[in-house]
Amino acid sequence: MSSDKKTTVKRLIIFLILAFLPFYIIIPTMWAYFGEPVFASERDDAAIATYCIGVFGMMIPSAAQLITRLATKEGFKNIYLGLNCKGRMGYYAASVIVPLGYSAIAAVIIWAFLFDGMSFSDAFGNIGIQSAGLFLLQLAFSVICFFHAFGEEWGWRGYMMPKLMELMPKPAAIIVGGIIWGLWHAPLTVAGHNFGIDYPGYPFVGIGCMCILCTLMNAFLTLITEKTKSVYPAAFCHALNNNLSFGVMFAIFGSEAAIDKISEVDAIVGFLSYIWILAVVGTVSFILLMKKDKRNKQVLDKAA
Numbered sequence: 135m136s137s138d139k140k141t142t143v144k145r146l147i148i149f150l151i152l153a154f155l156p157f158y159i160i161i162p163t164m165w166a167y168f169g170e171p172v173f174a175s176e177r178d179d180a181a182i183a184t185y186c187i188g189v190f191g192m193m194i195p196s197a198a199q200l201i202t203r204l205a206t207k208e209g210f211k212n213i214y215l216g217l218n219c220k221g222r223m224g225y226y227a228a229s230v231i232v233p234l235g236y237s238a239i240a241a242v243i244i245w246a247f248l249f250d251g252m253s254f255s256d257a258f259g260n261i262g263i264q265s266a267g268l269f270l271l272q273l274a275f276s277v278i279c280f281f282h283a284f285g286e287e288w289g290w291r292g293y294m295m296p297k298l299m300e301l302m303p304k305p306a307a308i309i310v311g312g313i314i315w316g317l318w319h320a321p322l323t324v325a326g327h328n329f330g331i332d333y334p335g336y337p338f339v340g341i342g343c344m345c346i347l348c349t350l351m352n353a354f355l356t357l358i359t360e361k362t363k364s365v366y367p368a369a370f371c372h373a374l375n376n377n378l379s380f381g382v383m384f385a386i387f388g389s390e391a392a393i394d395k396i397s398e399v400d401a402i403v404g405f406l407s408y409i410w411i412l413a414v415v416g417t418v419s420f421i422l423l424m425k426k427d428k429r430n431k432q433v434l435d436k437a438a
Contacts, residue, residue, distance in 0.1 A: 174326030195289020312349025350416030
């Protein structure tokens, strides 16, 4: 292994330790304090704690990157903070359209398989001002969520993924990076975030689901980051995914009966309704990333 790659490995390990350690300390501490999984607790002070964990926890990967850069004297080149909009607005548009699109498609899938024969018109036919208002409210809140999402994306897509792609082929980097990202969520998943605690195979099924979800999302987020050399499209997508996925569903289901039904859908079942469309998004993103590599290889071969 060359000295440059050894340095990259060193920096990546430091970054991952700094990114993982806080949750792996904070979540067990909160569990001990509340005497139960903090995200499953109904106590008011637990709700405040989970909000703070959610807001500030998403900033951990960016903080880990900053500390790693300073501690290893890496400097601040190639930090993916330019907008780079010229000729790349399609990827910015995709960062918004794709999460809204797969959320809407997942709503239709949930209606088709989980609504016990409820007609399409009963489920979707009463969309009105209240639904539109709910959607716009959630969209506005997503602007605030952007800053939290940026905290993750600048760390994962803006630092971890370039390092992994330097060390291994891109297909392996996408999978490894997705699994790392999923395992970073593991303490949260164990504490009841994402899926709760009342499901078969808790918590291992939930952790596995998060690793699958994060790997598929990693392909798309890495694609739009690498195509723009900017972390902002991924942050837009991440914010909309976190805040608008179910917001879209509540907005497009137009009846109280449909809203009651969607509220009753088990989190793991809801995940299964999403994962098929996310698999398509991830596969297409993966192919587009590989096509870029193939084209670059052909250019290099001709030059040789």
